[in-house]
Amino acid sequence: MTNEPIPEMGGFDEASLDKAFAALEQQARADAAAIKGDEDVEAYRLQWLGRKQGRLNDVSSRWLKAAPAEAKKSLGQRFNALKTTVEQLLEQAAGSGPSDAALAAEAIDITLPGTRRLLGAEHPITRTMNEIVSVFAALGYSVGVGPEVETDFYNFESMNFPPGHPARDTQDTLVIANQDRRPLRDRLLLRTHTSPVQMRTMEKQPPPVRIVIPGKVHRNDAQDATHSPIFHQVEGLCVDTNITFSDLKGTLDHAMKALFGSSVKTRFFPSFFPFTEPSADVQISCIFCGGKGCRKCKQSGWIELLGCGMVDPAVFAFAAEKQPAYDPKKISGFAFGMGVERIAMMKYGISEIGSLFAGDMRFLNQFA
Structure with missing residues (x-):
């Protein structure tokens, strides 16, 4: 850009003014x-x-101040015209945008394929849990939730696991540290089943109750092909007047058919759970061989899938401490529970439970 100082004005006649301002305009345009x-x-x-070192400021200082009175008007008009021209040139330069070279460097080839954004999909555990919940939601069940860190009272005592009961040994419990000074029923642990939500729900609302409880549970189990210290359960609870074991059998038979197909059969075997009496293990006809016998069902034609039973009156007695309506002489109910991972492994042919928790995208992409 021009760095030459503003020259002194040789004269202030019209010709000299025209020549001087024409030269400045030419410099400004260049x-x-x-x-x-x-x-x-x-x-x-x-x-x-x-304002201090601008060329137009110099013109004003050098020419306008030195001009005789009769030439000031003519010189001022030419000065304003030059200033307008400079401002227009500046505005055009500022609004012209980047140069052709800059645009070429940033050009995008619109014929290239775009970047594909992969859509997420439900994890097989989440998908299976939602399928189970939807089956019971269609039967009028609502969803119950509760904390994963529970007290001994809700996890064990209220579920008819009194202190020292041998059934506690079947659930290797992960206990929160440094609670020796607390009463046993107030000590915190990671819940070993979702059953505490049954008691919490009964304490909050009188019967009738129909809920399913999906959630994560924790046990100190050694990791192997079919066991994990973290897994998921879906439990159910139905409480009302005149609920019978036949209602339980009909509900679970319908649920198994909804999950595995209408050809699936169910059968019940006597079992033991502290919070139900009588209790039963539920088996379904093998979905792989149709009940004929294969390696996956150990040639029996049946696969054990869940546990269930009629709610023990002792459990209702704990609920009645806050909700007197749970009088075991007037009401009855049933409960059931199933492992989500076990059902997911059956439905999707997964042999290692660890695959569900490894986060390997090559494995998970199969379910997208």
Whole structure:
């Protein structure tokens, strides 16, 4: 850009003024044509319109002050016209945008394929849990939730596992540390089943109750092909007047057919659970061989899938402490529970439970 100082005015007649201002305008246009970027625009503004060192400021200081009175009007008109021209040139340069070279460097080839954004999918555990819940939701069951860190009272005592009961040994419990000074019923642990939500629900609402309880549970189990210290359960509870074991059998038979197909059969075997009496293990006809006998069902034609039973009156007695309506002489109910991972492994042919928790995208992409 032009760095030459403003020359002294040789005369103030019309011809001299025209010649002097024409030369300045030519310089201004040449400097504007040399602008290539934002830095040049700012330099041009400071050079021509700067308040202290701008060329127009010099013109005002040198020419206007030195002009005789009769020439000031004519010189002022030419000065204003030059200033307007410089401002227009500056505005055009600032609004012209990046140069052709800059645009070429940032050009995008719109014929190239776009970046594909992969859509997420439900994890097989989540999908299986939602399928189970939806089956019971269609029967009028609502969903119950509760904390994963529970007290001994809700996890064991209220479920008819009194202190010292041998059934506690079947659930290797992970206990929160440094609670020896607390009463046993107030000590915290990671819940070993979702059954505590049954008691919490009964304490909050009188019968009738129909809930399913999906959630994560924790046990100190050694990791192998079919066991994990973290797994998921879906439990159910139905409480009302005149609930019978036949209602339980009909509900679970319908649920198994909804999950595995209408050809699946169910059968019940006597079992033991502290919170139900009588209790039963439920088996379904093998979904792989149709009940004929294969390696997966150990040639029996049946696969054990869940546990269930009629709610023990002792459990209702604990609920009645806060909700007197749970009088075991007037009401009855049933409960059941199933492992989500076991059902997911059956439905999707998964042989290792660890695959469900490894986070290997090559494995999970199969379910997308």
